[in-house]
Structures are given as structure tokens and as C-alpha cells.
Amino acid sequence: MFLHWNSFSLPLRGSAVAYEEAVDSLLVDQVADMVSGSGSAFLVLTTSWAGYYFPAPMPAIDAVLPGRTCARDLVADLIAALDARGVRLVLYYHYGKDDAAWWRAARFHCRPSPLPPLSRPSVTPVSLDASPNARAPWRS
DSSP states (O other): OEEOOOTTOOOSSSOOOOHHHHHHHOOHHHHHHHHHHTTOSEEEEEEEBSBOOOSSOOHHHHHHSTTSSOSSOHHHHHHHHHHTTTOEEEEEEOOOTTOHHHHHHHTTTSSSOSSOOSHHHHHHHHHHHSOTTOOOTTOO
16 A cells, blocks of 8 residues: 655645644554555655655754654654554655755755765664665665
8 A cells, every 4th residue: 555645735624734743643553544444564664755844853854954854753653553464664754855845955055065974874773773674775
């Protein structure tokens, strides 16, 4: 199952809320029940797309542009809820090219970029520390 949820997502009912409030209010057990009830073996979660925000505390992102991460570690919470149901979580991670403020702050427009690729320092703490069953493509 693919859950394309990001800083531009809107609630089914009611008005839009700030990204961190949306992250704080996501009911992970209901999401995990929905995914496992569908028979899916894994959930792909969009962690960043268009507006470059991340649903967890990420020092590597905050070092580039503060205010783009959340206090709640939604990824770790989802990993725990899904693990309990035998479902794996896969993170879809986009570099945020459509977010001009992020792109400038990260200096991706420079050749060569003065920053190392952010995917490893950003995603590693979430994907590897949240669960003993976590895997990453660069880890055997």
C-alpha cells in the first residue's frame, strides 16, 4: 500500500491544519489496522514531497533549514504499530526540488553541492533506530 501523505495533504473533513499538528494527530493504530486489514505486506509512506517537511525529528534537516521537522517521530511510531501487525514500513524520500526555499538552503543548485547527500544522515536515525527489524539499502 502507498500512502501519499505530506505537508500539502488535507483532512477529509474540516479545515487544513499546520503540518506538525497533522503529524501529531495521525492515529497510527488506525492506519496500521487499515494496512494490515487490507492484506498488504508493507506500507510505503511519503516522508517528504513538494514542500520539504519530515514527520520526525531530523537534526540533518534542521541544520539546513530549521522548522521543517516535527517533535513527534511519526515514522518510529508507524514502524512500531506496523511491526506489531507483521507489516513493514518503506519510506519514500524526495529531495524537495519543488520547494524553492529548501532547495536554496540545501544549495542543491550549486555544482558541486557543498552539502553531502542528505538521504543517509536524514533517514538513517529513523529507519535503523526505530525497530530491530528496520533495514536500509546501504546496510546489510
